[in-house]
Amino acid sequence: MQAIPFTKMHGLGNNYIYVDMFKENLKEEELSDIAIAVSSIYTGIGSDGMILICPSDVAPVKMRIFNNDGSEGKNCGNGLRCVAKYAYEKKLVHDKTFKIETLSGLVEATVQESETGEVNIVTVDMGVPRLSRDQIPMQGSEKSEVINEPFPVDGEVYHITTVSMGNPHGIFYVENIEAAPLTTLGPRVEKDERFPESVNVEFVEVVSESELHFRVWERGSGITQACGTGACAAVVASVLNGKTKRGIETTVHLAGGDLFITWTEEGNVLMTGPAETICTGTFFYRS
Numbered sequence: 001m002q003a004i005p006f007t008k009m010h011g012l013g014n015n016y017i018y019v020d021m022f023k024e025n026l027k028e029e030e031l032s033d034i035a036i037a038v039s040s041i042y043t044g045i046g047s048d049g050m051i052l053i054c055p056s057d058v059a060p061v062k063m064r065i066f067n068n069d070g071s072e073g074k075n076c077g078n079g080l081r082c083v084a085k086y087a088y089e090k091k092l093v094h095d096k097t098f099k100i101e102t103l104s105g106l107v108e109a110t111v112q113e114s115e116t117g118e119v120n121i122v123t124v125d126m127g128v129p130r131l132s133r134d135q136i137p138m139q140g141s142e143k144s145e146v147i148n149e150p151f152p153v154d155g156e157v158y159h160i161t162t163v164s165m166g167n168p169h170g171i172f173y174v175e176n177i178e179a180a181p182l183t184t185l186g187p188r189v190e191k192d193e194r195f196p197e198s199v200n201v202e203f204v205e206v207v208s209e210s211e212l213h214f215r216v217w218e219r220g221s222g223i224t225q226a227c228g229t230g231a232c233a234a235v236v237a238s239v240l241n242g243k244t245k246r247g248i249e250t251t252v253h254l255a256g257g258d259l260f261i262t263w264t265e266e267g268n269v270l271m272t273g274p275a276e277t278i279c280t281g282t283f284f285y286r287s
């Protein structure tokens with residue numbers, strides 16, 4: 001049995017068990033099983049997965065994210081805001097703006113500190129979205145982009161736009177977000193063979209040129225209350241489809257609350273939203 005101190009945090013209800021790898025030592029070959037164990041609502045703590053806050057050779061801190069099925073993702077927008085909050089409050093960093101390494105590259109976080117020294121709001125420069133099929137990855141002509149492309153599923157033709165924010169997203173537009181086929185099309189598209197690494201599946205209702213409703217079926221975790229990279233991908237997809245404008249802030253309404261996202265004229269995507277600590281404790285892992 002291994003005692004693992006943890007902090008549970010969430011960004012708009014997208015909640016993970018955070019382990020401080022500056023202090024703890026988890027075996028690489030057990031990470032996937034530990035993520036599954038901590039995430040269980042019956043025999044674990046209950047979460048959308050596990051995030052490791054690690055030392056880095058190229059930044060003050062590195063994030064690794066495991067979904068609740070044990071698979072490792074390459075990026076996590078809500079997780080990045082929580083990692084930034086943790087790193088600043090625990091004095092792993094001293095500047096309000098600092099880099100975070102992810103498996104898909106470096107991003108830059110800026111924390112807003114309250115009078116009590118707490119961080120509640122974080123902006124992350126998520127970098128440049130990746131649009132070609134080989135970057136998603138998605139089967140088909142390598143360098144082509146997938147914008148409102150017919151996407152047949154079990155005899156019905158939907159239209160998909162794909163964007164990578166370091167992890168893959170497939171976006172579908174719907175008339176009414178409440179009627180989005182989250183639990184049917186979500187898992188079906190997640191594992192579709194056209195996506196060799198699976199895909200996060202998002203449904204978007206356009207409210208105006210600067211406002212979207214959004215729901216997500218996450219790769220490896222199913223329905224979550226929010227997906228930061230997914231919301232960034234939805235804003236990029238909406239510009240590409242001529243539904244919203246580039247260079248202006250778009251409010252994305254997720255099940256867990258709102259994110260404020262701009263795809264800048266310079267090319268980077270900026271995401272601003274909350275990060276909160278739920279509790280701390282010790283998990284007893286039995287391998």
Ligand SMILES: N[C@@H](CCC[C@H](N)C(=O)O)C(=O)O
Nearest residue numbers: 073076077078167227228229
């Ligand atoms: N919830 C996250 C994304 C987590 C990883 C994703 N499920 C994947 O496998 O790519 C976010 O806030 O971006």
